[in-house]
Amino acid sequence: MTVWASPDQTAPAPLNGDDGSPGFGVYLHWPFCAAKCPYCDFNSHVRHAPVDQTAFAEAFLREMAHVRDLTGPREVTSIFIGGGTPSLMTPETVGTLLNAVAAHWRVPANIEVTMEANPQSADANRFAGYRTAGVNRLSLGVQALNDADLTFLGRLHDADEARAAIELARRTFPRLSFDLIYARPGQTLENWASELREAISLAADHLSLYQLTIEDGTPFKALHAAGRIAIPDGELASNLYAMTQDITSDHGLPAYEISNHAVPGAQSRHNLTYWRYGDYAGIGPGAHGRFAVGEAVEKHVTITERHPETWLERVRRHGHGIAETETLDRMAQADEMLMMGLRLTEGVDLARHEALGGRTIDGQALQAMIDLGMVERVGNARIRATARGRIVLDSVIAELAQ
Amino acid sequence: MIRTGGALPLGMRPRRRPSIAIPLSRQGVRPYISAMTKTPRSHIRNFSIVAHIDHGKSTLADRLIQMTGSLEEREMKDQVLDAMDIERERGITIKANTVRLEYDAADGEHYVLNLIDTPGHVDFAYEVSRSLAACEGSLLVVDASQGVEAQTLANVYQAIDNDHEIVTVLNKVDLPAADIDRVKAQVEEVIGLDASDAVEISAKTGQGIDQVLEAIVTRLPAPPEGEGAEPLKALLVDSWYDAYLGVVVLVRIIDGRMKRGQTIRMIGTDARYQVDRVGVLTPKLVTVPELGPGEIGVFTASIKEVADTRVGDTITEDKRPTAVALPGFKPAQPVVFCGLFPVDAADFEDLRAAIGKLRLNDASFSYEMETSAALGFGFRCGFLGLLHLEIIQERLAREFDLDLIATAPSVVYRMTLTDGTVTELHNPADMPDVVKIATIEEPWIKATIMTPDDYLGAILQLCQERRGIQTDLAYVGSRAMVTYELPLNEVVFDFYDRLKSISKGYASFDYQIDGYREGDLVRMSILVNEEPVDALSMLVHRSAAEKRGRVMCEKLKDLIPRHMFKIPIQAAIGGKVIARETISAMRKDVTAKCYGGDVTRKRKLLEKQKEGKKKMRQFGRVEIPQEAFIQVLKVDG
Ligand SMILES: Nc1nc2c(ncn2[C@@H]2O[C@H](COP(=O)(O)OP(=O)(O)OP(=O)(O)O)[C@@H](O)[C@H]2O)c(=O)[nH]1
Ligand SMILES: C[S@@+](CC[C@H](N)C(=O)[O-])C[C@H]1O[C@@H](n2cnc3c(N)ncnc32)[C@H](O)[C@@H]1O
Ligand code: SF4
Ligand SMILES: [Mg+2]
Secondary structure, three states: OOOOOOOOOOOOOOOOOOOOOOOEEEEEEEOEEOOOOOOOOOOOEEOOOOOOHHHHHHHHHHHHHHHHHHHOOOEOOEEEEEEOOHHHOOHHHHHHHHHHHHHHOEOOOOOEEEEEEOOOHHHHOOHHHHHHHOOOEEEEEEEOOOHHHHHHOOOOOOHHHHHHHHHHHHHHOOEEEEEEEEOOOOOOHHHHHHHHHHHHHHOOOEEEEEEOOOOOOOHHHHHHHOOOOOOOOHHHHHHHHHHHHHHHHHOOOOEEEOOEEEOOOOOOHHHHHHHOOOEEEEEOOOOEEEEEOOOOOOEEEEEEOOOHHHHHHHHHHHOOOEEEEEEEOHHHHHHHHHHHHOOEOOOEEHHHHHHHHOOOOOHHHHHHHHHOOOEEEEOOOEEEEOHHHHOOHHHHHHHHOO | OOOOOOOOOOOOOOOOOOOOOOOHHHOOOEOOOHHHHHOOHHHEEEEEEEEOOOOOHHHHHHHHHHHOOOOOHHHOOOOOOOOOHHHHHHOOOOOOEEEEEEEEOOOOOEEEEEEEEOOOOHHHHHHHHHHHHOOOEEEEEEEOOOOOOHHHHHHHHHHHHOOOEEEEEEEOOOOOOOOHHHHHHHHHHHHOOOOOOOEEOOOOOOOOHHHHHHHHHHHOOOOOOOOOOOOOEEEEEEEEEEOOOEEEEEEEEEEOOEEOOOEEEEOOOOEEEEOOEEEEEOOOEEEOOEEOOOOEEEEEOOOOOHHHOOOOOEEEEOOOOOOOOOOOOOOOOOOEEEEEEEOOHHHHHHHHHHHHHHHHHOOOOEEEEEEEOOOEEEEEEEEOOHHHHHHHHHHHHHHOOOOEEEOOOEOOEEEEEOOOOEEEEOOHHHOOOHHHEEEEEEEEEEEEEEEEHHHHHHHHHHHHHOOOEEEEEEEEOOEEEEEEEEEHHHOOOOHHHHHHHHOOOOOEEEEEEEEEEEOOEEEEEEEEOOEEOHHHOEEEEHHHHHHHHHHHHHHHHHHOOOOOOOEEEEEEEOOEEEEEEEEOOOOOOOOOOOOOOHHHHHHHHHHHHHHHHHOEEEEOOEEEEOOHHHHOOOOOO
């Protein structure tokens, strides 16, 4: 039995960080998908023979024990099962993984436990099982609400299946988010506006709205390079973004991060940990972890082997699949904190940035960004990107990083 | 790395693999061979190998070295004398090289042959002229597939001026495109040499090399009898710095003998030294007891710096000086100047040290400190030409690992001020207020261009556009030879590149400085985001200013990345804007999805971006990439 089986729990836990600590999240990566989407560069693999979930679950458990030795005892503030397509796991496998987390770290009863899921009906049939296993928040990969675009995106579901999955998820889980990809080839302001309005009408308390990115090494990259697909140019992309901000905030789902929107209070605790530059353990093929040990100023990075079977083999041999580690000095951490934190509407706490980096932010660069209207101060304590700054945020960060 | 960008000057494409080579002459000193210096004058032949660039001089030198057994097979490699990295990479000779060969001729006699392999590129014409002064004869190498080219002419005329006997060698006869009869006809018609006894060879396959050796012995003269055996009189041909030996001086003995322990005097610099070592280059440095009349060899004498030696100087005995000094030659004059600045201002001292070191071995470039409002501290450097400039920049970047910004190359202007004083202007940024200037003069050149006649029209047009004045046009078969007078400042930027692309690489070009002429020159400034960038200001002819300004603005628009704000770019003369462009602000630059593991990747991207920013220079709020400074000058059309 799991420790958090309380189906009627709907009140979200306090936002980690509100008490000054950005939290400690546990991330589990399930690296398999039923088919590879042509735009996707996540660590996801298609297997034509059934995946031996028991063997993988065992390996997750062994690696978790190893990572627990590295992090030491901690209190977990959120758990996230991502992918790939975690909804290919049986509820039993999910239950095993969640129980193991609780066996290794202290896990309070009401924390956020998110799982990514795809909307195919086969996956949806397992929703109830996931809920029972302890998942209290679902993140559905809807991507589009019309069949033509879903086909273009190489998705295995159609729009009706997506609507049905949303419906079912809303009934099953206390919290629900879903993802859409926009700024697709040929998309106009008008048709995105109406699709977005429909999405808002279906949404619970959270939406992730990503502009389509052409990632290296994907089939879309090759098509794009060959001139066979064209995505909206800078002008249109920027207008689509601005419109998205307007429509979502008009409907009570303002952006709290570049691409994430929530009813205030319903933000993803787990992702906030990343953006507020908290600690997290990463378990499973291709997962990343970042955590401080004890009072040390350095942060440890763990990166596990990406290829699932190779990872499995490594865990069998060495008790873990960590292929790369890195130690982040104060300056690297300060840069990362800025890089992540400026994505948030709430911005970055300067005192914390300074404490982390051991020096103040480049005042001249900051003033230049403020003068250009890219960054603004929030009282004396914080800075944040303005609406204009957010659309060119990568350049703004490059100016401010040391 | 310095990015000079774009195409290299004519015939300059790198074609050899880089390799790290220690010049053979610097691989330590070999033991002494006593028999070597007992050669009578009659059995010495001193000659230079001259040709247009790439016609095969250095390859011919390889074969001569090989056939006379000067180097062992395992020591041989292609163009073995081209020892500098940059020579090997670009496949060109930059420094002249001397080798002493021992040859048993068909007449049964033993000869000593002193060979000097010279560079073909026009920037290093100075190397050719001093090499010629040390010899009595020349091998004129002509590529049998290409025929007579511009530097063939320039170099052979110099040899004739030095009263050289000339043996014509038609090289590359192994090539299918070789056309021996046509090229012989050219040699006769264009140069006026008898080509009936030209030696036909392939320096690549070795065909005909034996005949070259015989021709050297039978057709080139022995060194002339001097006034007698005493006292010592020698020509200072060249000098260089060797890490082990210090300054090494190459000399041609005219009269007398040079030996170890002797106290010598250099007449021009009036300096005295005691000779510590006398040697010859085989091409390894081999110590010999003495050098006799007619010989070419080297000595060391605890000389501190190459700058203490003056090429062309006369060396004599301190106690018994020679009565008559040699005429010497005019020092090499830098003709192109540019500013070199460290990208990171903190590297200035490193740059100073690096330039000082390079200068130790290349007295032909000059430098002085310069301060630029935009670029901080740096050096204004003078070069023999654009290739020389490019090579020095590249050596600084590579051998000393410096990131540099090079400003627009400029020629030396001569200004007469209203108060009558005449000054030289090496840097457009230093131009005085226009009201104080009475006249400005600029250097002109006499250019010779040889081209297949298909391209003549386009080349004439190019020369006209560059304010050229045609002085001659002649045909040799289907090849045209045209001479033009041109302002040097119209040539320094991209003339080579243009000529090469117009003629698909078939035209060749040579020039000589031809004095100063008055011109209607104005200073054009470039303003980026309303601020003048001094490193981009230049003097241009008034008639060309508007076009040049427009092209500069268009180029900068492409070279400067978009910023978060829009950036006006203007070209102006005085306060008057003559061209303008605008770089619009960037629209979107944000990573859509970023969470979890993406952080490492993103940080690496950020670090790369920061690296990239280091290659930029900040002008007010605008960052300009280093390469923009050179790229912007490559004007097409
Ligand atoms: N086919 C053929 N190629 C040759 C021959 N001689 C030289 N080459 C090639 O021509 C090119 C130029 O040869 P170099 O000996 O470097 O010419 P160079 O005259 O010394 O050139 P610079 O010193 O730069 O003026 C090289 O690629 C040689 O391999 C030849 O007889 N036949
Ligand atoms: C880990 S992924 C996938 C989760 C789940 N497997 C799915 O596809 O539904 C999380 C989200 O990133 C977004 N995404 C993935 N690749 C993208 C791309 N190239 N451009 C924009 N968004 C992308 C999608 O919205 C996706 O749902
Ligand atoms: S987008 Fe989701 S379903 Fe598609 S390949 Fe990527 S991880 Fe798998
Ligand atoms: Mg050569």
